[in-house]
Amino acid sequence: MAEEQRATAQHRAARREAAPDLREVTKGALLYEGKAKKVYRTNVPGALWIVFKDDATAFNGEKRSVLEGKGALANRISARLFALLTERGIPNHFLRLLSPTEQLVREVAILPLEVVVRNVAAGSLAKRLGLAEGAILPKPVVECYYKNDRLGDPLVNDDHIAVLSLATPQQLAQMRTLALAVNDALMPYLAQRGIRLIDFKLEFGVTAEGELLVADEISPDTCRFWDAASGEKLDKDRFRRDLGGVVEAYAEIWKRIGGDGGW
Amino acid sequence: MAEEQRATAQHRAARREAAPDLREVTKGALLYEGKAKKVYRTNVPGALWIVFKDDATAFNGEKRSVLEGKGALANRISARLFALLTERGIPNHFLRLLSPTEQLVREVAILPLEVVVRNVAAGSLAKRLGLAEGAILPKPVVECYYKNDRLGDPLVNDDHIAVLSLATPQQLAQMRTLALAVNDALMPYLAQRGIRLIDFKLEFGVTAEGELLVADEISPDTCRFWDAASGEKLDKDRFRRDLGGVVEAYAEIWKRIGGDGGW
Numbered sequence: 420m421a422e423e424q425r426a427t428a429q430h431r432a433a434r435r436e437a438a439p440d441l442r443e444v445t446k447g448a449l450l451y452e453g454k455a456k457k458v459y460r461t462n463v464p465g466a467l468w469i470v471f472k473d474d475a476t477a478f479n480g481e482k483r484s485v486l487e488g489k490g491a492l493a494n495r496i497s498a499r500l501f502a503l504l505t506e507r508g509i510p511n512h513f514l515r516l517l518s519p520t521e522q523l524v525r526e527v528a529i530l531p532l533e534v535v536v537r538n539v540a541a542g543s544l545a546k547r548l549g550l551a552e553g554a555i556l557p558k559p560v561v562e563c564y565y566k567n568d569r570l571g572d573p574l575v576n577d578d579h580i581a582v583l584s585l586a587t588p589q590q591l592a593q594m595r596t597l598a599l600a601v602n603d604a605l606m607p608y609l610a611q612r613g614i615r616l617i618d619f620k621l622e623f624g625v626t627a628e629g630e631l632l633v634a635d636e637i638s639p640d641t642c643r644f645w646d647a648a649s650g651e652k653l654d655k656d657r658f659r660r661d662l663g664g665v666v667e668a669y670a671e672i673w674k675r676i677g678g679d680g681g682w
Numbered sequence: 683m684a685e686e687q688r689a690t691a692q693h694r695a696a697r698r699e700a701a702p703d704l705r706e707v708t709k710g711a712l713l714y715e716g717k718a719k720k721v722y723r724t725n726v727p728g729a730l731w732i733v734f735k736d737d738a739t740a741f742n743g744e745k746r747s748v749l750e751g752k753g754a755l756a757n758r759i760s761a762r763l764f765a766l767l768t769e770r771g772i773p774n775h776f777l778r779l780l781s782p783t784e785q786l787v788r789e790v791a792i793l794p795l796e797v798v799v800r801n802v803a804a805g806s807l808a809k810r811l812g813l814a815e816g817a818i819l820p821k822p823v824v825e826c827y828y829k830n831d832r833l834g835d836p837l838v839n840d841d842h843i844a845v846l847s848l849a850t851p852q853q854l855a856q857m858r859t860l861a862l863a864v865n866d867a868l869m870p871y872l873a874q875r876g877i878r879l880i881d882f883k884l885e886f887g888v889t890a891e892g893e894l895l896v897a898d899e900i901s902p903d904t905c906r907f908w909d910a911a912s913g914e915k916l917d918k919d920r921f922r923r924d925l926g927g928v929v930e931a932y933a934e935i936w937k938r939i940g941g942d943g944g945w
Contacts, residue, residue: 544842547833547836547838547842548828548833548836548838548842548845548846549830549832549833556845557844557845558841558844558845559841560841560842560845561839561841562839562841562842563839565811567812569812570810570811570812573810573811574837574839575810575811576824576825576826576837576839578821578822578823578824578825579807579810579811579823579825581820581821582811582819582820582821582823583811
């Protein structure tokens, strides 16, 4: 806990230091283009400019589509949820919104792990363990997947992570603690807004100073959100399963967490 | 460690108590027939009579064959290796050989987990992590698989094991400690006999008194053994991969660990 507090203090200090420059930030060279985002350098050292795209992909890139408006919704939902993490003292990469589809984040080296937290059985967990979709788990389940498209992002355990040096044991312990803290922050916040948090995927990154931050995005692309009353899926499963109304579902999430027409 | 010593002491005490009855043991009703073994009750409470069959199966039962002599070799190799564990104070189910194809073991409730220890990348680990077969792992990797044919024995992590109540956290920690102790016992013993221990699968069971024991078998059916000089496979991979000479390979292992024509 002392370490977590120190990390949080470091995070806040870094934010304060970076703050003066952020008002006049300008977009630099394209650093990386992923499936759902483009990442650019900026004139501010340690800050990156993210553009959320309208591209939707699933099943390791096998299924693709362009969904107009998805990028703007994912960007604003993610910004809102990362701001919540900052409020709760959970160190993360988010700095500020730049436009409906763009945000400024701290530069990190992303660790090649996807950390999944699950409250309810769905997706690959239901399949792996033979559980019915919707079965409530007696406690949150944390899983690590090796980010590797060629291998199909396999589930890995602590020993696999160690032998591949995907993270240090300290980083792994900290990621698990932070992932559960994110769950504890998001679950009641969303429940108050009629949204059940079924599961979500986090990515983590390390700053040049060695600070571990929650990174990437938190949006209907990376979470399972079910309507609390009807059980209706309000997330990327609508795209994966051809349920239609994908952008409408994302807009519903944005509306419920405070979207007000502006950005 | 204190707990492990206590468990070992309990195991020895249980063996001493059981010993007088074992001389006149008789086979009772069939309790269970598995892919490679039949298990019978006996006239001795807490003791079971195992018959090793010549049946070979792989890929979740999809591939089947009968290999004459395999049962007798697996039975005797397993008995020898379990005797080594007993020598080293590792609590296990083995009591004594009954015939070339039969042995007497302590009755346990088998936990629905396969615990795999790996020293060298092979099989599903090589595939999962994208490693070359034969790559030496910087430290032993322990994996747990949920024993469930319908689900294809999936890899599970500690949280999966907890939510399915497959083992208590204490049992899981003890299984991991014992699995690594088995590795430390087997590896040098086999190396002295020109055999590389690539990986192996253990099953564990709990006695009526709650004692956790290494159970099932330790044989070329459940281990990967490579000839130290040539790298030749001397285990069930010869069957899985249609390499031929399956029984001959098992006989070579038996010869190297002291087989002398008798049993």
